[in-house]
Amino acid sequence: MSVHPLRLSRFNITSLVLGLAFLYLPIVILVIYSFNASRLVTVWGGWSTRWYTEFFNDRAMLDAAWMSLRVGVVSATLATVLGTLAAIALTRGAGFRGRTLMSGMLYAPLVMPEVITGLSLLLLFVALDAGRGLVTVTIAHTTLTMCFVTVVVQSRLAGIDRSLEEAAMDLGRDPLRAFMAVTLPLIWPAIAAGWMLAFTLSLDDLVIASFTTGPGSATLPIRIYSEVRLGVKPEINAICTLIVGFIAVVIVLASLVSKLSSARGESAAPL
């Protein structure tokens, strides 16, 4: 096959514009309307940042955002630790009994409908008589996001030559120190990417959080959802714009991290 320089025909340009519009027009409208001065969501009343001010004065909304942030950081960190350990077990312990079963079970949450995960966690917490709130949501989000971390870290680990660790041992490091000195620095970008992935997943999860949270500890998506049911206030647009911006920053950071590591001659993390 010969490689032609990319030539944009009229058809190509049209489909590109339509495709991008399909993906991003709703978000663009959301961002524009977040600067709407009018109290009515659908009527344009000129530019203003009053809804941002409104949000920063909305105690309940800020509490929900703070809650989401705490849940996100803690659950992403837990999921990263557990998910990385699982990835190491799956790649390095090629011979252990029940490996296939374990990898199957690890990846189940990836394809499981969130409603089912949420409901089963709710039943578990009720059975354990655990007071629902910050802790239960955090546990639930760890369960949800761990497998994503495992996928990311495992694919990175699989690309690392086993003989690197052997060389480290040959040069006088015990297995743990060999792992720390050689493998960990090499899978670090994947671990960081996994953490960011877990964090964003936790931040925007509504379904599982609404099953596992309790009164007084609503996460931001839950709070927004309940507000919207009473009619969309322009303030919601402002919050959503902030979230979109925040996630965009995280994604850019994640791809920068993996770019940086590939520039150092390592294969890029899958992101």
Next chain:
Amino acid sequence: MTNLTATVADPAASDAPVIAYPTPLLRINGVTKVFGAHSAVNDLSLDIKAGEFFALLGPSGCGKTTLLRMLAGFEAPDTGKIELNGEDIAAVLPHQRPVNMMFQNYALFPHLNVRDNIGFGLKSAGLTRLGIDTRVAEMVALVKLQGLEKRRPDQLSGGQKQRVALARALARHPQLLLLDEPLAALDKKLREETQVELMALQRQLGTTFVIVTHDQEEAMTMADRIGVMNSGRLQQVATPRQLYEAPASRWVAEFVGDVNIVEGGITHRDSHRLTIAGRDVGTLFAIEPRQPVGDAVICVAIRPEKIRLSRRGPATDLVNSGAMNSLEGVISDVGYLGGRSLYKVKLDRGATLRVALANTARLDVDAYSIGERVAAWFAPDDCVVLVQ
């Protein structure tokens, strides 16, 4: 470990002469390693002397790499003993052995530069920063990598990577250096240069080298002794010359170099002279090997370059007295290889002999061409008689 630190810290120690141990440096005794139903190494015994350059040669899958990995400590033998300086090292973990390995793909740490790669093992040994710097500078000079200390492995050529790997493995003053196909990734010209450098380095340092290779030329060029392995067993341990001129078995004769094998039976025995009826060849005269062969079916191995060709055979009385073997035939194929030519001679009795002749003259008007009748002749001394 403490003793290693002491040696490394003393720069004068690098030039210390090799200590001659009363026992061999390495003694492998009845070692077997089984993977599933396949025994990779089978009841193998071998002694390696201090300061020796030893090559393990064999086709892929013969168990040579498994043996090397057992010496490094990455695999444990199922039975048998591996002794280093008379001490069993079976229970000693890789990071505690005074043995270093150069990996086949070099296994350089991609996130560390040349300096940190070479200094990696010194850092494990707990050397001070100054000690590490001194030793790294020494190693960099030894393998001629000056100016590349700050480069990362992916900014190095294949030959440079190979040098870094070598320097890294030698930095800790190992008693034994294991090299797993160290030159396999280099192109032919670079490989030949590196072979010479590696030999010079080994002589200079006096470190015992054990190299694993499937390339017989490499083993022949570099090693003091070669152990030929097949299906987990040592077929022969000998100097390169012995291996080539006096192979211990038909398998070794065929594996090392090019050879003509003639099967046959002994018809007459006269002091040390054997008269052999060769299949599709006719009568051959050979010298009884040092290990006497019985009356069983034997085979005769003749190296192609030991055979001479001429348009007329040697004097008849030479042939009749058994002082020379002479076989008549027709040239069936000519292969020009530059320095020498390979001829195939289809003998009148049916067999085909491969003959290698040096192209000693640039303009050879007398070269043999296909279809020409020739006599192929060789001395009884050049026949190696082997038990089938």
